[in-house]
Amino acid sequence: MDPVITSASQGIPELCHFPGCHEPFSALSHLAGAVLFLFLGAFLLQRGRGDRTRLAFLGVYAASCVLLFTMSSLFHMAVRGGSAHRIFERLDHSAIFLLVAGTFTPIHGLLFQGWLRWGPLILIWTGALLGITLKTIFFEQVADWFGLFLYLALGWFGVFGVILLARRHGFTYARPLLLGGLVYSIGGILDLQSWPIVIPGWLHAHELFHVTVLLGALLHWGFIWRIARSDR
Numbered sequence: 001m002d003p004v005i006t007s008a009s010q011g012i013p014e015l016c017h018f019p020g021c022h023e024p025f026s027a028l029s030h031l032a033g034a035v036l037f038l039f040l041g042a043f044l045l046q047r048g049r050g051d052r053t054r055l056a057f058l059g060v061y062a063a064s065c066v067l068l069f070t071m072s073s074l075f076h077m078a079v080r081g082g083s084a085h086r087i088f089e090r091l092d093h094s095a096i097f098l099l100v101a102g103t104f105t106p107i108h109g110l111l112f113q114g115w116l117r118w119g120p121l122i123l124i125w126t127g128a129l130l131g132i133t134l135k136t137i138f139f140e141q142v143a144d145w146f147g148l149f150l151y152l153a154l155g156w157f158g159v160f161g162v163i164l165l166a167r168r169h170g171f172t173y174a175r176p177l178l179l180g181g182l183v184y185s186i187g188g189i190l191d192l193q194s195w196p197i198v199i200p201g202w203l204h205a206h207e208l209f210h211v212t213v214l215l216g217a218l219l220h221w222g223f224i225w226r227i228a229r230s231d232r
Contacts, residue, residue: 025207027076033214034069048228057109064102068095094132100154101128106224127154148188180219187212
């Protein structure tokens with residue numbers, strides 16, 4: 001394990017790392033997330049069995065969760081500056097867009113009909129594909145703050161659905177969706193600000209961001225678990 005190195009430009013200690021696992025906390029936390037959501041996704045599909053359309057909506061969501069945590073883990077395992085690191089970095093950022101759109105998919109697919117189902121889904125998937133294209137082609141030119149803005153703008157488009165569900169079923173029903181969005185947003189903003197540093201060399205803002213991503217995903221999964229059965 002390398003000693004802690006201080007960045008002269010920012011005065012922030014760099015993370016300690018192990019051979020084959022450059023950022024241990026980030027890599028292992030999201031590796032655990034990938035395994036966890038692989039099992040949670042299987043349970044979700046089992047709960048929604050009996051309807052192919054329902055399973056398709058749930059399957060898109062489950063796959064997007066596993067993909068995001070897998071790509072994130074591989075990215076943080078790779079040594080900075082190498083080819084693998086650059087490739088997985090782009091895949092990781094692209095998977096964030098897919099997770100946002102994937103989370104929308106069962107919510108609007110199962111709870112709405114007609115244009116309230118397909119209109120938001122077409123918009124969110126179009127936005128996700130445009131975001132992936134932009135971040136892939138112009139990765140080096142897209143500033144971190146603008147990348148975060150794209151993720152948050154796409155995600156907070158979901159307020160439209162939250163308001164409709166709250167009016168239909170009450171705020172308590174839709175609250176996990178709002179809380180999940182807030183947790184994601186707080187983590188992203190802390191990461192952008194590179195604050196706080198909890199344990200120098202081990203637990204920085206980005207590691208806290210990884211925790212908030214897991215928590216936000218679990219909050220949304222809990223809501224989708226509730227709506228996964230046709231007799232909800």
